[in-house]
Amino acid sequence: MKLQDLYCWINLQPGIIQKLERIRKELDPGQIEPYLEQLQKRETAATAYKELKSLFREDTDNLKMLYCHLECAQRIFNRYQEKKIPQAVFIDTMKCFPRFLAECERRNGRMFFDRGWWTYRQISMKLFRIGELEYEFETFKGENVIGLHIPSDTNLSGEAVDDSLKQAEHFFRTYYPDYQYKKYTCYSWLLSPVLKTMLPDDSHILSFQKRFDIVQEDYGNKEYMEWLFPVSEGTKLQELPEVTSLQKKAKKLLLRGGKIGAAYGILNAGC
Numbered sequence: 001m002k003l004q005d006l007y008c009w010i011n012l013q014p015g016i017i018q019k020l021e022r023i024r025k026e027l028d029p030g031q032i033e034p035y036l037e038q039l040q041k042r043e044t045a046a047t048a049y050k051e052l053k054s055l056f057r058e059d060t061d062n063l064k065m066l067y068c069h070l071e072c073a074q075r076i077f078n079r080y081q082e083k084k085i086p087q088a089v090f091i092d093t094m095k096c097f098p099r100f101l102a103e104c105e106r107r108n109g110r111m112f113f114d115r116g117w118w119t120y121r122q123i124s125m126k127l128f129r130i131g132e133l134e135y136e137f138e139t140f141k142g143e144n145v146i147g148l149h150i151p152s153d154t155n156l157s158g159e160a161v162d163d164s165l166k167q168a169e170h171f172f173r174t175y176y177p178d179y180q181y182k183k184y185t186c187y188s189w190l191l192s193p194v195l196k197t198m199l200p201d202d203s204h205i206l207s208f209q210k211r212f213d214i215v216q217e218d219y220g221n222k223e224y225m226e227w228l229f230p231v232s233e234g235t236k237l238q239e240l241p242e243v244t245s246l247q248k249k250a251k252k253l254l255l256r257g258g259k260i261g262a263a264y265g266i267l268n269a270g271c
Contacts, residue, residue, distance in 0.1 A: 006074045010095045013102075016066070016111065023067045031055075032068060039072045040079075042137065045124035049116060061112035069116060070097065072123040079125060083175050092129040093122050096151070103152060108232045130171050131164030132156070137179065140266075144181040146172065148267070150188055152227060156204035161211070165267075184267035186212060189224035191263035193217065198249040212265025219261035224250070228260075 003024075007017050035055070038048035056064045073094050080090045096119060105111040121127035127136040132154045138147035146168070150156070165184075172179060191209055199206050225231070228250055229240045237255055242248045250260060 001074055001077050003070065003074050006070060006077075006094070009091050010098055012070075012098050013111065016063070016098075016101060019061075019063055020067050020070070023064055027064065027067065036068060036072055036075070039068065039120055040076055040124055042124045042126045045120040045126065049120040053116065062116060063113060065116040066097070066113040069119050069123050073097075076123055076125060085171075085175050089128055089130060089171070093127070093134075096122055096129070099151065099153065103230065107226070107230050128171070130168045132160045133164040133168070135168050135172075135184075138185065140183065140185050143183075144179060145183045145185045146181055148184050148186040150186075150190055150208075156208050158204075158207055161208060185264065186267070187218075187262060187264045189221065189227065189260060189262040191265045192224070192261050193263065194253070194258075194260050195246075198246055198253075209265075211268055213268060214263045214265045216264040217261060218263065219259040221262035223262060224260045 003020075006012075007020075032052070032055075035048045035052045038044040039052070052065060052068060053059075056062075059065055077090055080087070096115075100115040100119070101111050101113065104114050121136060127134055127149070129135075129151065132151075134149035134151060136147040136149060138145050154160075168184075172181070190205055191212060191214060193214065195205060195209070225235075229235070229247060231240065237251065240247070240251045240254070242251055253260070
């Protein structure tokens with residue numbers, strides 16, 4: 001597969017493609033090749049990302065980093081094929097790149113790549129999007145688990161979540177039979193108990209929460225600011241949007257000095 005094929009498959013933004021083409025011609029393949037190899041391995045991807053970030057200290061809009069990640073995504077497709085993982089899973093997983101770019105533009109008014117600290121998971125086959133949800137190889141208290149993540153465009157209806165979980169169980173049993181795990185876990189602001197005071201009983205978010213046994217609450221976590229209020233970093237509380245009813249209630253709570261936080265949960269055995 002060529003990079004242009006990947007760009008087409010994931011619907012990468014045309015303006016970004018043009019910039020990446022210029023960067024491709026500027027980069028020294030010999031300089032970045034060792035990092036690209038390491039980015040494709042679960043064991044070394046995180047370290048390789050940090051080293052590459054240091055190398056690209058003056059990387060305008062982090063597009064050199066984006067190019068490297070997409071180059072790895074192109075290469076990793078061969079491993080998907082070797083394991084006979086469906087092409088649809090590859091495409092859905094790698095669509096994180098245009099999604100993150102679009103989210104960045106909504107928050108900041110312009111498009112740049114601010115998720116290199118996260119997307120090394122996708123390009124090292126540590127994380128996959130299966131249906132509506134994402135699933136990652138993780139550990140919890142020393143044992144293997146599957147960490148569950150909720151993309152911003154997820155449909156959290158009961159039917160959609162059930163279907164994703166069913167697909168995921170089949171995926172890991174089929175393509176990673178040697179990975180022994182017993183639990184699915186989730187760490188998210190969407191599991192915060194505080195949301196129960198702000199949402200109606202028939203809320204998809206609350207229905208999703210009920211699937212988990214909460215084992216830890218973290219009221220210092222502020223990731224909800226990015227996802228509930230898609231605004232740029234440093235936005236004052238008084239300036240937070242009040243479009244949805246949840247935004248209105250959350251903003252009122254925050255202005256009173258309250259907290260939303262996040263929580264860590266383990267999927268109920270019956271789900």
